[in-house]
Amino acid sequence: MSGVERRSFLKAGMTGGAAVLLSAAGGARWAHGAVVDKRRVYVVVVDGCRPDEITPAVTPRLHALRESGTNFPNARSLPVMETIPNHVMMMSGVRPDRSGVPANAVYDRDEGAVRELDRPTDLTYPTLLERLDGTGRTTATVLSKEYLFGIFGARATYRWEPEPIVPVSGHAPDAFTMDAALAMLHEADPSLLFVNLGDCDRVGHSDLTGTTLAAARAAALVSADQQVGRLVDALTATGRWAQSAVVVIADHSMDWSLPHRLVSLAPVLEADPMLAGRVQIAQNGGADLLYWTGLESDRVRAVQRMRELTSATDGVLSVHTPDDLRLGARAGDLVAYCRAGWRFSDPAPVSNPIPGNHGHPATAPIPLFLAGGLVPSGATSSRRAATVDVAPTVGSVLDLPAPSGGYDGSSLLA
Amino acid sequence: MTANDRPSPRPIDRPIARRRFLTGSAGTAAALGLGLPAAGGAATGPFRHGVASGDPWPRSVLLWTRVTPTPSAVPGSGLGPDVSVQWQVARDPGFADVVREGSFRTGAVRDHTVKVAAGRLEPGTTYYYRFRHAGSTSPTGRTRTAPATDASPAGLRFGVVSCANWQAGYFSAYRHLAAHADLDAVLHLGDYFYEYDVDEYGYGPANTTIRPHDPAHETVRLADYRRRHAQYKSDADLQALHAAAPWIVTWDDHESANDAWSGGAENHQPVEGDWFARRAAAYRAYDEWMPVRMSGTAALGDGEQLFRRLRFGTLADLSMLDLRTYRSQQVGNALAGIDDPARSITGDRQLRWLTDGLSSSTAQWKLVGNPVMIAPVVFPPLPAEVSRPLADVTGLLPPDGVPYNLDQWDGYTADRRRVFQHLADHGVRDTVFLTGDIHSAWACDLPVDAGTYPLSRSVGTEFVCTSVTSNNLDDITGSPPRTTSLTVEAAIQANNRHVRYLDFDSHGYSVLDVTPARVQMDYYVIGDRAEQRTGSSWSTSWATDAGSHRVRAASAPVGR
Numbered sequence: 006m007s008g009v010e011r012r013s014f015l016k017a018g019m020t021g022g023a024a025v026l027l028s029a030a031g032g033a034r035w036a037h038g039a040v041v042d043k044r045r046v047y048v049v050v051v052d053g054c055r056p057d058e059i060t061p062a063v064t065p066r067l068h069a070l071r072e073s074g075t076n077f078p079n080a081r082s083l084p085v086m087e088t089i090p091n092h093v094m095m096m097s098g099v100r101p102d103r104s105g106v107p108a109n110a111v112y113d114r115d116e117g118a119v120r121e122l123d124r125p126t127d128l129t130y131p132t133l134l135e136r137l138d139g140t141g142r143t144t145a146t147v148l149s150k151e152y153l154f155g156i157f158g159a160r161a162t163y164r165w166e167p168e169p170i171v172p173v174s175g176h177a178p179d180a181f182t183m184d185a186a187l188a189m190l191h192e193a194d195p196s197l198l199f200v201n202l203g204d205c206d207r208v209g210h211s212d213l214t215g216t217t218l219a220a221a222r223a224a225a226l227v228s229a230d231q232q233v234g235r236l237v238d239a240l241t242a243t244g245r246w247a248q249s250a251v252v253v254i255a256d257h258s259m260d261w262s263l264p265h266r267l268v269s270l271a272p273v274l275e276a277d278p279m280l281a282g283r284v285q286i287a288q289n290g291g292a293d294l295l296y297w298t299g300l301e302s303d304r305v306r307a308v309q310r311m312r313e314l315t316s317a318t319d320g321v322l323s324v325h326t327p328d329d330l331r332l333g334a335r336a337g338d339l340v341a342y343c344r345a346g347w348r349f350s351d352p353a354p355v356s357n358p359i360p361g362n363h364g365h366p367a368t369a370p371i372p373l374f375l376a377g378g379l380v381p382s383g384a385t386s387s388r389r390a391a392t393v394d395v396a397p398t399v400g401s402v403l404d405l406p407a408p409s410g411g412y413d414g415s416s417l418l419a
Numbered sequence: 420m421t422a423n424d425r426p427s428p429r430p431i432d433r434p435i436a437r438r439r440f441l442t443g444s445a446g447t448a449a450a451l452g453l454g455l456p457a458a459g460g461a462a463t464g465p466f467r468h469g470v471a472s473g474d475p476w477p478r479s480v481l482l483w484t485r486v487t488p489t490p491s492a493v494p495g496s497g498l499g500p501d502v503s504v505q506w507q508v509a510r511d512p513g514f515a516d517v518v519r520e521g522s523f524r525t526g527a528v529r530d531h532t533v534k535v536a537a538g539r540l541e542p543g544t545t546y547y548y549r550f551r552h553a554g555s556t557s558p559t560g561r562t563r564t565a566p567a568t569d570a571s572p573a574g575l576r577f578g579v580v581s582c583a584n585w586q587a588g589y590f591s592a593y594r595h596l597a598a599h600a601d602l603d604a605v606l607h608l609g610d611y612f613y614e615y616d617v618d619e620y621g622y623g624p625a626n627t628t629i630r631p632h633d634p635a636h637e638t639v640r641l642a643d644y645r646r647r648h649a650q651y652k653s654d655a656d657l658q659a660l661h662a663a664a665p666w667i668v669t670w671d672d673h674e675s676a677n678d679a680w681s682g683g684a685e686n687h688q689p690v691e692g693d694w695f696a697r698r699a700a701a702y703r704a705y706d707e708w709m710p711v712r713m714s715g716t717a718a719l720g721d722g723e724q725l726f727r728r729l730r731f732g733t734l735a736d737l738s739m740l741d742l743r744t745y746r747s748q749q750v751g752n753a754l755a756g757i758d759d760p761a762r763s764i765t766g767d768r769q770l771r772w773l774t775d776g777l778s779s780s781t782a783q784w785k786l787v788g789n790p791v792m793i794a795p796v797v798f799p800p801l802p803a804e805v806s807r808p809l810a811d812v813t814g815l816l817p818p819d820g821v822p823y824n825l826d827q828w829d830g831y832t833a834d835r836r837r838v839f840q841h842l843a844d845h846g847v848r849d850t851v852f853l854t855g856d857i858h859s860a861w862a863c864d865l866p867v868d869a870g871t872y873p874l875s876r877s878v879g880t881e882f883v884c885t886s887v888t889s890n891n892l893d894d895i896t897g898s899p900p901r902t903t904s905l906t907v908e909a910a911i912q913a914n915n916r917h918v919r920y921l922d923f924d925s926h927g928y929s930v931l932d933v934t935p936a937r938v939q940m941d942y943y944v945i946g947d948r949a950e951q952r953t954g955s956s957w958s959t960s961w962a963t964d965a966g967s968h969r970v971r972a973a974s975a976p977v978g979r
Contacts, residue, residue, distance in 0.1 A: 076965070367845070369846040389733065
């Protein structure tokens, strides 16, 4: 986070003796009942969860929650099916060509480097977090991943900085994340609480053996399920349930590739005389963003050549312009998707050894359901739903008008 | 013909076992008088082939009948004058509130068939229709438009049927299905009739003819196909089901000839003339006699494209496939070629249309009307006593032990891989194949890799309905129902873990109930096909929950 910011801190004690450090914008009060309107929305992202993984046996709490509320089995993540852009779509309600956040990683032409979109300034569109804050309501973020904490920065009234962080994965385990979410609930009682539980995704990425993957994944699901259960129990115990809307969603789902099923485009493009040394690749697991860095006068021809070579590469599903996918200029000149069971590994075949993977259309199906006293119970809707619909849904619960220019999504309660 | 006017069943060679489920069912269709011949001996009247509707769109539905204006103007005769037939569509069965009406000119050039696309109707609405000619009124049919494209219906209900062989018995399955109230449509997945000669293919192990085909020879020429269509449509049970709901049909092979492919058919010999002339005759008669919009229209002669897509709001769309017109020839008795990527069961254009439609669909359930089974079936070694009859009935297992039915998707594995891979690559959810052809009932997951299933991914599900009358395994072996077949079924399921349900013995129909939460197939079985008034009973139900790509047992059928 940049700039001088006046913040207040609160150290909340948790059961078991641990403490959670929360921060707030200058002037925000740490108090119950700070907001007159009692309606509350809790958006809980089970990062990387597949819709078919929610079952009575493995995830009984999530399953019961889904059965109790309104389910959207036709829900999908939107391009690029990665964590940061879909979290941004949830909170902004607009597509990447309006928010400036098309992927986890882009090639930054100004800096001349591939980097993650993890800075507050990367997100150029207002989100619910600050828009609600300006209407007498309060908001809070409890995000397990460092880069999510990074991009959402100080937008919310109250924040938690993820810790402790698992070194390789860069995320806080779900149990700690939920400790923080419950502390936030009790100490700040925000109108909107945005929570990301990262374990399911991180287990999918971190397990390299394949053989234990199913067991590890199930363990992560069981854990995430318990954490969501803790939130539901807290809402019930504190009498908030009747005035709550709980949105449970994944940002994308998960696909697994065999070790040899990888696509490495850099060597293919570098072998071409026109392209050699003039193409940058931002690898996003199941999607590669390709950037022409040569002369502007050669761009059309060069992009055509990139498209030909990429399309002809084994494991590539399709190649699109960023406009086709509403990704905006930051996504470069072309976006390549891989097929199910494959992954991109750029710039080198050893760059991405992770079998669990997303970013490509195979990982678009996501769980999405609403629960709580403010939403219809026991319903299932066949409408097409997406991550971008979360913001307008929250807005409809909390009577927040659409932003200037309107949402790209629509309320799931309409 | 009314039921009482039928000829008595021929004597048959062995006692007809009175099977289970002889409970009758009083029909809604009967209660409304739908599809039943009008008073005054309609079997000889101008509307003796009943009425039908089909291919419901939100604003329009296709209406069908055949008029017999003079005694000599019988089907296939080429005789009879050009005449006008009036049609009416009303909101009520008493026709107090007629919303659309018109006149249609027909004649011998189209075998006196009538096909009208009644338009400007309201979406998701039940209508009643009838025809009039020279003072006679047809039976009344009930039909229903599809929901508006942007509507979100709470549910849809379809009858699902296939494989009705006139000579093998009576169409009680149609009668009992017609008794289910509020069907949105009936899906007929092929083998609406059989092309065979009298005594060539009938009931049980001796192929006994319960009632003989007309004409009394194999259908080859246009007049033959017209007469065969007409004979089937003289059946009161078939008429009742046509009158009860709009039909959405596709053909399999027997509407032209057994094991048809793009350039011929197993049951077509050079002495029968040019295959393409025969097929053109079969297709022409089909277009005349079936309530289907070939090439998207009610008109005749403007195209033979049968594959098409119907939309039912945001809840479902339905892609109906034609797996005969464009397919490569079946491979011989060796496995060589089944995975040849140059061979196709759909043809390139239809495959692209199917896969593009599946991945671009915004409907929740992607239903596919699929004439032959797509789930892979790998057979274990079986005793020869079983394997030969099994091959006879389903073609599933050639007697030399080659482990595939080369006439279904198992014989065209490159195309199947393209479809399954496409579903996986594009994250297509909730695709359900609805299948006929093999005279047995199945419920299956659709594994990308059957060898490692269930550890590997499933990309959808398949429900297969059994035959209306065509022989299945116990009919061929002559063994009592649920004896020999149990062993076979268990062996198949042990070797095909994605096959969750299998019944090789029963005849009947299915009801498919679609809601946003799940798709459920209820399997109903009838008693003896040789018994005209045999009863029907619920057998079992299987469902797939949204997003699961797995089938599971369901505890009870949906209500009627």
